[in-house]
Amino acid sequence: MTTISPKHLYDILLDDFGPQHWWPIDKQYHQDQKSDPRFEIMIGAILTQNTAWTNVEKALHNLKKQKALTIHAIMHTEEESLKIMIQPSGFFNQKAGRLKLFSAYIHKEYQDDLQKFFSRNTAEIRTELRSLKGIGPETADSILLYAGNHPVFVVDSYTKRICQRLPFEVINDSYDDIQHFFDHELQCIVPKKELVSTYQEFHALLVELAKRYCWKKNPSCNRCGLTNLCEKLL
Ligand code: SF4
CATH class of the missing domain: 1.10.1670 (Endonuclease Iii, domain 2)
Structure with missing residues (x-):
């Protein structure tokens, strides 16, 4: 054959x-918010689990409308409010919890510094991502490739x-x-x-x-x- x-x-x-x-990001939003656009990719990679991208776009739109697409904002937004914003992406109870845990982790371990997070060996970051709740191989690799520019x-x-x-x-x-x-x-x-x-x-x-x-x-x-x-x- x-x-x-x-x-x-x-x-x-x-x-x-x-x-x-690919991956689409809203550069203007991050310029205005002085936030790191790589975080939008990381959040999008979690939200896209088990759903179509069109639903993720609606959830991201809601987060942006509430100026909630930053590590700080997700950490400090009430979980119930977060659920409403990301509802279009499905499994919103589960995903809201994951977004909060993920944001809190990056804040605690890397002081919101995504450059610091990604400036390490690919295998090390992958193992660390995989150890976080709700991050499977596809999500970890999407984050590594599109947010971190690692060849995965x-x-x-x-x-x-x-x-x-x-x-x-x-x-x-x-x-x-x-x-x-x-x-x-x-x-x-x-x-x-x-x-x-x-x-x-x-x-x-x-x-x-x-x-x-x-x-x-x-x-x-x-x-x-x-x-x-x-x-x-x-
Ligand atoms: S649609 Fe899929 S199965 Fe059909 S020719 Fe294209 S790649 Fe092959």
């Missing part, structure tokens, strides 16, 4: 969809679905195996200084591919540009 390399897929998707410029490949359910359908040489669909596969393949050919931007763009492109054509049980192969490469059709 013909196989496809991750870099080949990346090039095709970038060509088809163009740069996705993010695996989500979209990536898993695409790996099942495209002829990659990865057999297992465990988080670690898929991540290891992409890491290994990309680190061999992508120059080190381009690794973070490639990972950031690649994850966003895979999400776009899934959302446009490939997520559904019956994918829209007739509209997808990958039909020639796709295992399903070989």
Whole structure:
């Protein structure tokens, strides 16, 4: 069977969809609030668990409207009020508690200094993030890649679905195996200084591919540009 390399897929998707410029942040808000935009990514990564990004956008909008998208504000906002603001993201009881714990942790251990938090070894930060309540591998890696600019490949359910359908040489669909596969393949050919931007763009492109054509049980192969490469059709 013909196989496809991750870099080949990346090039095709970038060509088809163009740069996705993920992760979106509201720079103006953070300029006005004198807050760290990386915190918006960290909060977004927690809010996006088990929900669509459109719902997260509504929750972030509510937080911004109440000027509550800073470490200090989340720590000092009543949990009940926080729940109302983030309600659109679903699981708001659970997520409000997680946001408060997370903010309190960054405040206590790093005095709100995200530069200090991210200026360490990738594995060390990942282990620390994973030890916090409600932070799984995908959330930790999203925070590392998009807020911390650490070269970590993010695996989500979209990536898993695409790996099942495209002829990659990865057999297992465990988080670690898929991540290891992409890491290994990309680190061999992508120059080190381009690794973070490639990972950031690649994850966003895979999400776009899934959302446009490939997520559904019956994918829209007739509209997808990958039909020639796709295992399903070989
Ligand atoms: S051709 Fe079909 S199965 Fe393959 S990536 Fe595209 S949508 Fe998914």
